[in-house]
Amino acid sequence: MHEASHAAWLLTAALLASIVGMAWLALAMPAHGQQVWGAPVSPAHARALRVLGAVALAVSLALCLASDHASMAALVWVMSLAGGAFATAMALAWRARWLALLAPWIGAADTAATR
Amino acid sequence: MAAQGMVTQSFRQAMAWLHTWFGLVLGFVLMAAFFFGALSVFDREIDRWAIPSTRFEPQPMPSYEQILRPAFERMQPTQQAIDAMRPRVDGPMPDHFDTVANWSAYTTHRDPVLALFAGFQVPGAKDPDEAIFALGTIDPRDGTALPDDRLKIGSGFFYPMHYSLTLDWKNLGFWIVGFSALVMLAALVSGVVMHRKFFRELFTFRPGKGGLRSVLDLHNLTGVVALPFHFFFAFTGLVIFSATYFFPVGHTQLHDLHDLHAATEANELGLPHQRAGVPAGLANVDAMVAEAQRRWAARDMAGDVGFLVLQHVGDANGYVSVYRAGTDRIALVGQGIHFKASTGELIREDPVATPVGKVAEFLTGLHLQHFRHWLLRWLYVLGGLLGAVCIATGFVFFVEKRKRQHAKQGSQGARIVDALAVTMITGMVAATLGILVANRLLPDDLPARGDWERYAFWGTWVLALLHAGLRSAPVARGLANPAWREQCGAIVVLAIAAVALNWITTGDHLLRTLGTGYWPVAGLDLALLATAAVAGATGLHLRRRAAATAAVEHPRREAAHA
Numbered sequence: 001m002h003e004a005s006h007a008a009w010l011l012t013a014a015l016l017a018s019i020v021g022m023a024w025l026a027l028a029m030p031a032h033g034q035q036v037w038g039a040p041v042s043p044a045h046a047r048a049l050r051v052l053g054a055v056a057l058a059v060s061l062a063l064c065l066a067s068d069h070a071s072m073a074a075l076v077w078v079m080s081l082a083g084g085a086f087a088t089a090m091a092l093a094w095r096a097r098w099l100a101l102l103a104p105w106i107g108a109a110d111t112a113a114t115r
Numbered sequence: 116m117a118a119q120g121m122v123t124q125s126f127r128q129a130m131a132w133l134h135t136w137f138g139l140v141l142g143f144v145l146m147a148a149f150f151f152g153a154l155s156v157f158d159r160e161i162d163r164w165a166i167p168s169t170r171f172e173p174q175p176m177p178s179y180e181q182i183l184r185p186a187f188e189r190m191q192p193t194q195q196a197i198d199a200m201r202p203r204v205d206g207p208m209p210d211h212f213d214t215v216a217n218w219s220a221y222t223t224h225r226d227p228v229l230a231l232f233a234g235f236q237v238p239g240a241k242d243p244d245e246a247i248f249a250l251g252t253i254d255p256r257d258g259t260a261l262p263d264d265r266l267k268i269g270s271g272f273f274y275p276m277h278y279s280l281t282l283d284w285k286n287l288g289f290w291i292v293g294f295s296a297l298v299m300l301a302a303l304v305s306g307v308v309m310h311r312k313f314f315r316e317l318f319t320f321r322p323g324k325g326g327l328r329s330v331l332d333l334h335n336l337t338g339v340v341a342l343p344f345h346f347f348f349a350f351t352g353l354v355i356f357s358a359t360y361f362f363p364v365g366h367t368q369l370h371d372l373h374d375l376h377a378a379t380e381a382n383e384l385g386l387p388h389q390r391a392g393v394p395a396g397l398a399n400v401d402a403m404v405a406e407a408q409r410r411w412a413a414r415d416m417a418g419d420v421g422f423l424v425l426q427h428v429g430d431a432n433g434y435v436s437v438y439r440a441g442t443d444r445i446a447l448v449g450q451g452i453h454f455k456a457s458t459g460e461l462i463r464e465d466p467v468a469t470p471v472g473k474v475a476e477f478l479t480g481l482h483l484q485h486f487r488h489w490l491l492r493w494l495y496v497l498g499g500l501l502g503a504v505c506i507a508t509g510f511v512f513f514v515e516k517r518k519r520q521h522a523k524q525g526s527q528g529a530r531i532v533d534a535l536a537v538t539m540i541t542g543m544v545a546a547t548l549g550i551l552v553a554n555r556l557l558p559d560d561l562p563a564r565g566d567w568e569r570y571a572f573w574g575t576w577v578l579a580l581l582h583a584g585l586r587s588a589p590v591a592r593g594l595a596n597p598a599w600r601e602q603c604g605a606i607v608v609l610a611i612a613a614v615a616l617n618w619i620t621t622g623d624h625l626l627r628t629l630g631t632g633y634w635p636v637a638g639l640d641l642a643l644l645a646t647a648a649v650a651g652a653t654g655l656h657l658r659r660r661a662a663a664t665a666a667v668e669h670p671r672r673e674a675a676h677a
Binding site for chain 1: 341343444494501
């Protein structure tokens with residue numbers, strides 16, 4: 001029983017890491033920066049967001065591996081990437097501004113400079 | 116440089132042609148395969164919703180001596196099965212079938228009830244290898260026989276719909292779905308070629324853009340984010356049926372060779388292919404199961420029994436095979452352990468598969484998801500629904516792109532495709548809800564109840580087709596078919612009705628099922644309510660858009676009259 005709830009926490013965290021990772025990768029892209037802040041982020045910020053995104057996806061994989069054996073974990077991770085990408089796309093389509101919360105250190109000033 | 120550009124251009128055009136036309140023709144089949152595949156992920160849970168007497172917790176394989184033996188001994192083929200067999204037998208059919216070819220029991224970690232199978236030898240059968248079968252369903256807690264004539268809507272209807280469209284005649288359904296899966300692989304490749312800005316537009320969906328753009332966005336998005344899922348499921352689906360699709364010769368052209376191979380293999384494995392004709396007793400099967408579990412535990416894979424088979428029952432050549440329910444891994448492996456039936460001594464322990472065998476086990480298991488992993492199960496539902504949305508938006512894009520053009524030319528082509536798209540998208544959901552509503556409305560003791568449920572499904576679907584066709588006139592003028600929003604309304608009504616009827620007829624309302632943590636029924640009710648919410652929102656959106664279009668059209672027409 002204890003083990004099952006432990007795995008459930010790990011997998012929830014893995015799913016969240018996939019969503020956040022995909023969102024960071026999206027925010028680094030000019031079109032989506034435009035949607036969230038009204039202008040693309042600066043190249044330095046974009047680079048940082050891409051690194052963060054990649055790290056978050058790696059963390060997600062690690063959490064999957066901590067919860068299940070390798071073949072199961074690989075499958076869960078690949079499917080969680082699909083879920084993360086879809087969730088990010090839906091957030092961008094309907095509530096783009098909310099994604100700014102994932103990168104609070106980027107303000108309007110940071111993007112205005114690139115205009 | 117220019118020549119190369121031209122080649123790429125014509126290659127891209129060829130891919131676009133392939134993608135459009137094959138997608139259109141076979142998309143209808145793929146849509147059903149994806150949608151009912153997504154439902155099949157929870158087939159056992161749907162069964163429990165549909166047959167309230169099975170609403171209890173999943174059970175492990177019960178004791179053979181206490182529960183299974185009496186249940187097996189009761190089993191005999193139905194009159195229907197006997198009548199169906201009659202033309203393939205020389206001489207009269209017996210009243211009672213005594214020679215048991217095999218008895219087997221199958222369960223999963225999600226099955227509250229236990230499925231039993233019995234095969235009997237038929238004296239005078241034209242093909243001596245042909246057996247006659249009986250099916251049984253029992254409550255594994257006490258062995259009570261449960262009625263088998265109740266339709267298991269999840270595993271007995273939605274699941275076969277997913278791979279064969281329930282078109283059983285000459286296996287036609289299998290072939291249609293298999294061919295469509297093959298074409299789908301081509302559609303995926305051609306789609307990737309067409310959609311050049313693959314990663315740059317990974318997250319792009321612009322619902323505000325309206326018209327073609329947002330439909331195409333959603334088509335690309337749902338296709339791309341779950342691309343590995345789409346690819347692997349089409350591919351592994353073909354792998355699972357490869358014996359049917361690619362190598363059916365074993366059972367047709369090479370029958371004798373096939374039999375010889377089976378006999379040789381049985382000889383090598385020590386598992387007798389035929390009866391000896393010498394009667395023999397049966398040692399304690401529970402002891403064999405315990406020994407099998409001990410052997411699995413020794414190989415560091417403790418686990419429950421998934422499949423238990425008694426071959427050549429009552430004969431000196433009889434043997435008992437115990438297979439593990441591999442709920443802890445993706446690969447579909449049995450790790451079978453076989454015992455001599457009369458003595459209980461070990462005959463054989465299945466070795467670890469060859470590397471090629473392991474790949475096949477992994478691919479099959481990946482698709483059939485017999486494992487215990489609720490998150491992955493839900494992610495599969497998401498993948499299946501994304502596939503269905505991808506195909507649905509493909510249809511809508513096809514129609515929208517041609518509608519105005521056809522309106523100008525006075526052609527009716529777009530009208531037909533649009534009506535078919537309505538039928539396939541909202542109509543299919545309505546038909547699915549129709550069978551659930553019928554399941555709760557039909558009286559419990561109605562003869563051939565399952566057939567009526569099937570009629571409700573196909574009847575709703577046919578109504579959806581007629582409705583979509585009758586309302587399609589505006590499409591010829593380049594406008595939207597009102598059937599889209601009307602069927603969204605029907606979905607809302609049917610989905611809420613199903614939840615309400617479940618409450619009224621069984622007393623299992625959401626507060627109770629959620630309160631007691633009975634997720635199979637609570638989950639289906641919640642999914643039905645979510646369906647109603649999505650369909651309601653879509654219907655309202657379509658109505659607002661139709662009103663806006665009418666407001667623009669109306670003054671224009673007034674002006675033309677004046």
